[in-house]
Amino acid sequence: MSNGRLTEYFAKNRYIGKWSIGDRVYGKLGKIPFVGTVGNDTLISEDEGPRVSIHIDLPIMIDGIRRSVIFVAPCSIKKLKVYD
Numbered sequence: 473m474s475n476g477r478l479t480e481y482f483a484k485n486r487y488i489g490k491w492s493i494g495d496r497v498y499g500k501l502g503k504i505p506f507v508g509t510v511g512n513d514t515l516i517s518e519d520e521g522p523r524v525s526i527h528i529d530l531p532i533m534i535d536g537i538r539r540s541v542i543f544v545a546p547c548s549i550k551k552l553k554v555y556d
Contacts, residue, residue, distance in 0.1 A: 489546070496551070
């Protein structure tokens with residue numbers, strides 16, 4: 473395959489993320505609410521599906537481990553709006 477054909481293929485078939493680095497978001501991980509900043513919106517594998525890394529403002533405990541970065545599905549978070 474030539475380089476031009478590969479470029480066209482990936483432009484049509486690659487995952488295009490909904491979230492940008494630095495977007496402020498909120499959501500729930502299980503029953504735990506969180507607020508944070510998007511680190512990356514990517515597709516690691518077709519089996520796992522897309523995921524978003526979130527650098528959360530306050531750490532949360534998951535299975536006895538304190539976490540400050542979590543991974544969630546893109547559809548499970550919402551854009552944080554600033555209210556005055």
